[in-house]
Amino acid sequence: MTDAPRLRITEIFYSLQGEAATVGYPTVFVRLTGCPLRCDYCDTTYAFTGGTWMTLEEILERAACYRTRYVTVTGGEPLAQKHCLDLLARLCDRGYHVSLETSGALDVSVVDARVIKVVDLKTPGSGEVERNRYENLDHLLAHDQVKFVICDRADYEWSLEKLRQFELDQRCEVLFSPSYGQQDATELAGWVLADQLPVRMQVQLHKYLWGDAPGH
Numbered sequence: 463m464t465d466a467p468r469l470r471i472t473e474i475f476y477s478l479q480g481e482a483a484t485v486g487y488p489t490v491f492v493r494l495t496g497c498p499l500r501c502d503y504c505d506t507t508y509a510f511t512g513g514t515w516m517t518l519e520e521i522l523e524r525a526a527c528y529r530t531r532y533v534t535v536t537g538g539e540p541l542a543q544k545h546c547l548d549l550l551a552r553l554c555d556r557g558y559h560v561s562l563e564t565s566g567a568l569d570v571s572v573v574d575a576r577v578i579k580v581v582d583l584k585t586p587g588s589g590e591v592e593r594n595r596y597e598n599l600d601h602l603l604a605h606d607q608v609k610f611v612i613c614d615r616a617d618y619e620w621s622l623e624k625l626r627q628f629e630l631d632q633r634c635e636v637l638f639s640p641s642y643g644q645q646d647a648t649e650l651a652g653w654v655l656a657d658q659l660p661v662r663m664q665v666q667l668h669k670y671l672w673g674d675a676p677g678h
């Protein structure tokens with residue numbers, strides 16, 4: 463037995479970043495097990511349970527197997543495991559460009575400032591809109607991103623209202639992403655242009671390349 467900090471890991475894999483600022487870059491993904499939310503469109507339900515306990519050192523060793531400086535820590539909800547914060551800091555110490563994908567339901571103020579936080583604001587269509595922790599918006603840095611996954615026109619209008627209410631584009635980059643298989647991407651692009659929004663429209667590259675297959 464070891465007392466070294468450990469994390470429950472669903473998978474560590476190498477793929478192309480499918481979204482956000484570093485889309486298209488070869489990236490190591492560290493997917494932590496567990497999530498307290500249950501979004502209707504969740505595509506990683508296999509990460510809710512199971513997983514393998516790994517020490518931080520073992521995770522760092524696995525990441526080092528790949529020739530990339532980009533690492534994304536994701537889930538599940540990675541912040542639900544307390545040692546996630548240590549992992550993020552250790553990755554930054556090693557010189558990686560580190561991003562964190564988080565639901566926006568847990569406190570992000572404690573995340574190392576070197577980490578690029580990609581923070582969801584859950585829309586009504588997710589079924590988890592009540593979980594948004596709006597205090598998080600005060601802890602966004604200019605290099606961070608706020609992401610809306612939009613399921614329908616009502617979600618779009620809700621997102622627009624939040625964009626204006628919190629002046630999100632003044633804080634960091636704002637991503638509008640169509641819910642895969644639910645909201646037509648071309649239609650969403652049309653709305654963004656018609657309203658001349660200061661947001662970045664994105665589609666999930668990995669879904670177009672590999673569909674919903676795990677490990678991408």
Ligand code: SF4
Nearest residue numbers: 497499501504538565
């Ligand atoms: S927060 Fe992410 S991992 Fe958790 S249920 Fe929602 S989409 Fe799935």
